[in-house]
Amino acid sequence: MDEWGYASSPPRPVAIEGGEGDTALAKSRVLTxxxxxxxxxxxxxxxxxxxxxxxxxxxxxxxxxxxxxxxxxxxSPFKEDHNDNSDNNNNQNGVVSGGGDDIVQCRYNGCKTKAMALTNYCHTHILSDSKQKLYQGCKAVAKNLPTGPSFCNKPILRSMVPPACPSHFQFGERCLARALRRAGLGTAIATTRKPNGKLHVITSEFVRQIQNKRKLALKKTDPKVETE
Structure with a gap:
């Protein structure tokens, strides 16, 4: 038996379909x-x-x-140990034992969920681990504060393009669909989540939106001329 508990057996050779005809033509020197x-x-x-x-x-x-x-x-929830003495000893090391298995608890203050494998933090608080290189925060702007933009910062994989969590990624797709409809392309986003519009049309629409935002920003910053 192998390491997964399955009965190991030698692999059987794959029979090639149409092998009889190949055998008949095996001695031929020339084939059409x-x-x-x-x-x-x-x-x-x-x-x-x-x-x-x-x-x-x-x-x-x-x-x-x-x-x-x-x-x-x-x-899955933690396996609670009803022995108070063992609970105190386990909580000091951040490990909860139950049913013979040692379960690592998230080291974030106040978090009682399990830590992910090979780390001491759960998925929600994985960014608190300074040694991890796999996750980054969502770069979508959640709020515009007077001190500056406040980012979502939910943990996502670094390979995600664009760097946005699933909720903000879907929100961006809806904004793109509305922009394409305003440009006269109708329902340019298909059910396969692939835009049917041409690239130059999408690019021009993005440029138009950026220019409109800049114009609105300039209007807000221009001093108002008072007329007597």
Whole structure:
């Protein structure tokens, strides 16, 4: 048995479809172009089916592992220990023990959720970890304060483009759809979340909006001329 508990067996060789015809033509010194193309097409289609079957098998395995990971480190509650003495000892080290498993509690002050794997903070407070390099704060502006813009700063992956959380990303898509409708493009955002409008039209609409914002800002800063 392997490390996952499954019975290990030697992989069986894949039988090539149409192998009888290939065996008959194996001793031929010359093949016609049609024979070569038919053989390559048949083998390419079979290889594609093998890749698709292997891909979906990996997806099913990933779903089960993600479910176990989410339950172990994300969404399941703490296992409470009714022994007060053991609770005091565990809380001093930031570890809650229950059912034989040691569960690391988030070190953020006042947070009682589980920490993510290989770190001491949960997903909400992962930015408090100065050593982590995987997450960054959402760059979307949540509020415009007199002292300056206040950013959302929800933890997102650094690979996210644009660097916005799911709520602000959807808000940006809705703003883009409204801007394209005002430009006369109708429903340019399809259900696949891919814009159908041409790039130069979208760019010109963004430039127009930026120019309007600058004009409004200049009007606010220009001194008003008082007439007697």
């Amino acid at each position: 172009r049609e024979e070569v193309l038919r053989r390559r097409l048949r083998r390419t289609r079979q290889l594609g089916r093998c890749y698709r079957a292997h891909y979906w098998a990996l997806m099913e395995e990933m779903r089960s592992k993600y479910r176990d990971y989410s339950w172990s480190y994300g969404k």
